[in-house]
Amino acid sequence: MAVGRSGTSPVRRGATSRRAASQFWLEPFYDNIPVPMLVLDVHGRICGSNRAARDAFGELSDGPDGLTLAEALRCLHAADQPHGCGFSAACAECVLHGLVRRTVSTGCMHRQVETKITRRHGNETSDCYVLVSTAVAELLEGPRILVCLEDITARKLAELALRDALEEVERLKDQLQRENMCLREEIRQSHSFEEIVGQSLPLQRVLERIEHVAPTSTSVLILGETGTGKELIARAIHHRSTRHGQPLVTMNCAAVPASLLESELFGYVAGAFTGAVADKPGRFALAHQGTIFLDEVAELPLELQAKLLRVLERGELWVLGSTMKTVDVRVIAATNRDLRQAVAAGTFRADLYYRLAVFPVDVPPLRARRNDIPLLAAHFLAKKQAELGRRFDGISADMLQALVDYDWPGNVRELQNVIERSMILSPDRILQLDAPLLPSLLRHSTVPAGDDLASADRSHITRILEECGWKIKGAGNAAERLQLNPSTLRSRMKKLGIVRH
Numbered sequence: 001m002a003v004g005r006s007g008t009s010p011v012r013r014g015a016t017s018r019r020a021a022s023q024f025w026l027e028p029f030y031d032n033i034p035v036p037m038l039v040l041d042v043h044g045r046i047c048g049s050n051r052a053a054r055d056a057f058g059e060l061s062d063g064p065d066g067l068t069l070a071e072a073l074r075c076l077h078a079a080d081q082p083h084g085c086g087f088s089a090a091c092a093e094c095v096l097h098g099l100v101r102r103t104v105s106t107g108c109m110h111r112q113v114e115t116k117i118t119r120r121h122g123n124e125t126s127d128c129y130v131l132v133s134t135a136v137a138e139l140l141e142g143p144r145i146l147v148c149l150e151d152i153t154a155r156k157l158a159e160l161a162l163r164d165a166l167e168e169v170e171r172l173k174d175q176l177q178r179e180n181m182c183l184r185e186e187i188r189q190s191h192s193f194e195e196i197v198g199q200s201l202p203l204q205r206v207l208e209r210i211e212h213v214a215p216t217s218t219s220v221l222i223l224g225e226t227g228t229g230k231e232l233i234a235r236a237i238h239h240r241s242t243r244h245g246q247p248l249v250t251m252n253c254a255a256v257p258a259s260l261l262e263s264e265l266f267g268y269v270a271g272a273f274t275g276a277v278a279d280k281p282g283r284f285a286l287a288h289q290g291t292i293f294l295d296e297v298a299e300l301p302l303e304l305q306a307k308l309l310r311v312l313e314r315g316e317l318w319v320l321g322s323t324m325k326t327v328d329v330r331v332i333a334a335t336n337r338d339l340r341q342a343v344a345a346g347t348f349r350a351d352l353y354y355r356l357a358v359f360p361v362d363v364p365p366l367r368a369r370r371n372d373i374p375l376l377a378a379h380f381l382a383k384k385q386a387e388l389g390r391r392f393d394g395i396s397a398d399m400l401q402a403l404v405d406y407d408w409p410g411n412v413r414e415l416q417n418v419i420e421r422s423m424i425l426s427p428d429r430i431l432q433l434d435a436p437l438l439p440s441l442l443r444h445s446t447v448p449a450g451d452d453l454a455s456a457d458r459s460h461i462t463r464i465l466e467e468c469g470w471k472i473k474g475a476g477n478a479a480e481r482l483q484l485n486p487s488t489l490r491s492r493m494k495k496l497g498i499v500r501h
Contacts, residue, residue, distance in 0.1 A: 030146070040145040047144060114152070129156035196232050197379045198372030202364035206233070213359045214240035219312060221356045222334040224363030227413030230334040233363060234293040237332060246290030251283050254296035261304055263320055272321025284317055287329045297333040297356065298342055305349045312355045331356070366408040366415060368467065373404050376412060380419040381431060388423055392431050399433040406437040407463075458496040461489075470500050 030037045031050045039048035113132050131150040136143055196207070213220055214237045222230045231250065238248045256264050267282030283292055294300075300308065308331075311317050315326050333356045342348035366373065377395055385391055399422070408414055418437070425434040461482065468478040472486050479486040493499075 036149040036151075038147045038149070040147060042143055042145070053149070114156070127153070129153045196229065196236060197375050198369060199375065200364075200369035200371045202369045203372060206361060206363060207236075209359075209361050210236055210240065213237065213361075215242060217241075217243075217330050219330070219356055219358050220332045221339075221358075221360045222332065222363060223339075223360055224334075224336060225365050225409075225411055226336045227411035228363040228365060229412050230336075230363055231293065231295060233361060234291075234332045234334065238291040238293075238330075241291065241330070243290050243330060247287055248291045248293065249283050249287035250293045250295065252295045254299040258301050261301065262307070265304065266307065266317050266319055268320035269322045276321065282317070282319065284311060284327050284329055285319075285325070288327050289329075291330045291332060294331065294333045296335060298335040298337040298339060298348060302347070302349065305352045309349065309352045309355060312352075366411040370404050373408075373415065374400055376415055377403055377419055380416050381423070384420055384423055388420070390423055391429065392423065392426070393429045395431045396433075399431060402433055402437055407460075457492075458498060461493065461496065462498055465493075465498070465500075 033050055034052050036053035036055075037050045038046055038053055041047055114129060115132065116127050116129050129152050131148075131152045133148045135146045137146060138144075196203070210233065220234075220237060222233050224230050234250075235248065238244060251264065253261065263280065263282065265282050265284060267280050267285050268276050269279050270276055294308075307318065311327065311329070312331055315328060316324050317327060318324055339348055339353050339357070343350045343353050366376075374395075377400065381392060381395060403415070403418070410417070418433075419431075422431055422434045426432045461478075464481050465472075465478045468481060471477045472479050472489055477486070479489045482489060484492070
């Protein structure tokens with residue numbers, strides 16, 4: 001007989017009034033709940049159902065011949081499956097039936113259980129997820145089990161999709177990190193020391209010194225002619241130090257007026273002087289726990305040199321208009337001047353020089369590493385192509401030879417400018433030199449403008465001889481640099497009156 005119709009008791013009409021009275025109070029609580037709910041006896045037979053269950057299962061029978069929970073679920077989710085599953089552990093309906101048995105045996109409410117049921121529609125299948133919870137009610141006719149069946153398929157599929165998406169994001173994140181580490185290592189090995197390009201022996205010696213000093217907190221003094229890449233050396237030291245995760249703050253001491261240097265380096269507070277309307281941190285404060293690079297350090301006034309010495313020795317600095325503060329900063333300084341001569345002339349403090357020059361690094365001029373010139377030229381060519389919007393297939397052999405033979409008084413910076421200018425003016429895809437380099441050599445020479453050509457020749461040969469240690473024969477000799485026969489070089493030295501002092 002049909003049970004649980006709207007407006008009727010969810011029990012058989014022939015039941016005793018006492019039994020009906022014992023179950024009647026349940027109806028207002030569960031009949032209008034939108035979740036399918038069943039009332040079972042201890043044998044798993046259906047004694048009642050709410051409206052949502054009837055809509056899902058159809059008309060259900062109670063009594064000794066009523067449907068069991070497993071049979072009802074087959075009607076709902078697996079009507080086309082054979083019923084002879086034998087309550088195997090793999091059967092989702094048997095999982096639910098086991099939950100009812102445990103409810104009866106323990107007599108207490110169980111936690112909610114999720115289960116998946118596979119539905120078949122012809123040759124296609126789909127998964128349905130059900131959230132089941134049970135409770136025991138003691139009635140006059142015996143214990144009854146209340147079973148709630150909530151279809152959570154949409155929510156579960158969304159959770160699974162989200163979980164898969166998060167797993168995919170995590171997988172891609174791990175893959176990206178591995179690829180990033182591999183790429184960084186590949187760049188480090190193939191382009192050692194960032195943009196420091198070259199394989200010559202003098203440059204390799206510099207890079208070896210960088211490797212030794214970088215992990216320490218020792219002050220470094222970088223010495224070298226203008227345009228040799230001293231800032232690149234400072235960046236390489238910082239990036240290989242234990243402070244690489246902290247800022248690298250740079251300051252060109254020659255580019256700031258002397259009256260503003262102190263406030264730029266050490267900062268000031270509001271009201272320290274006229275116009276100081278707000279606090280301004282200095283470069284040292286910005287570089288706290290990191291590195292500060294002081295380029296052209298020889299240009300510092302003497303009064304600031306004493307304050308810089310205090311920072312180096314004690315980590316203490318005086319902020320204008322405030323009290324003393326402590327900072328943890330590694331100092332890397334650079335200059336193209338001879339600081340020992342500056343100390344002798346009284347323009348640079350001897351104690352500051354010795355404190356900065358704990359670990360000096362001499363950057364060789366470009367003329368001392370001519371083997372690197374073709375590599376640098378190719379590097380600048382590749383770097384500037386996208387910026388200038390022009391593409392080149394290479395550099396002409398005549399241009400490469402001219403670049404190697406030139407002395408480069410402006411060093412790497414001048415080479416970069418020559419490559420860029422030639423890229424702008426070259427008519428085809430093979431880079432050609434836009435103008436001879438000899439006028440540039442004479443323009444950068446230390447010979448006074450009124451001297452004749454013989455004086456320029458004498459100065460040029462003397463400089464080459466000094467750079468080669470006055471060697472006329474053997475490896476790295478001056479005759480080879482000047483592209484002269486050794487006997488011819490001696491004859492010209494005698495004619496020009498060039499002698500070693």
